Structure formats: structure tokens, C-alpha cells
Amino acid sequence: MISPSADLHDVWKSHQPLGVACKHCQHRALVARERIGARQGNLHCVDTLKFRCTKCKRHIVELHLFPDHRSAKRFMAEYR
Ligand SMILES: [Zn+2]
Numbered sequence: 461m462i463s464p465s466a467d468l469h470d471v472w473k474s475h476q477p478l479g480v481a482c483k484h485c486q487h488r489a490l491v492a493r494e495r496i497g498a499r500q501g502n503l504h505c506v507d508t509l510k511f512r513c514t515k516c517k518r519h520i521v522e523l524h525l526f527p528d529h530r531s532a533k534r535f536m537a538e539y540r
Pocket of ligand 1: 487513514515517
């Protein structure tokens, strides 16, 4: 799980998409870094991002920051 203090610079640095998991229906998705403005020097906290589950339309999500491609793949594999 992501640390509460992680910012968009951290996401950019990880070279991986951000993982979003819905706490209501367990739906999971990977969001490309470009879509959330993750770039070098962007120190906005990931907590300020507003995500809405594409399945149940709720806002209660859990964010995951991946250290490598394998953990991003595992995140989605656990869901399917
Ligand atoms: Zn949901």
C-alpha cells in the first residue's frame, strides 16, 4: 500500500502506473502516470487526487505505488 506522504514525484520516479483499488467493490485499475500529472518535481500528495471507481462510482479508494513492473502485474493478477 502507498505511504500517506507519497507525492506525484514519487509516482513519476517509480516508472509504474498508480494502482487504485476500490474499498467498496474491490475493483482495481492501473492509472497511467500521465493521466494524473505525475512528473518530476510535482510534489502534490497522492491523497489530493480524486478517484472514482469506474464500477460502483464510489470515492473510497486505496492507492498503491509499485516499485517495479512485477508488483504492478501482481496487483492486477490478484484481482482477476
Ligand atoms: Zn467500486
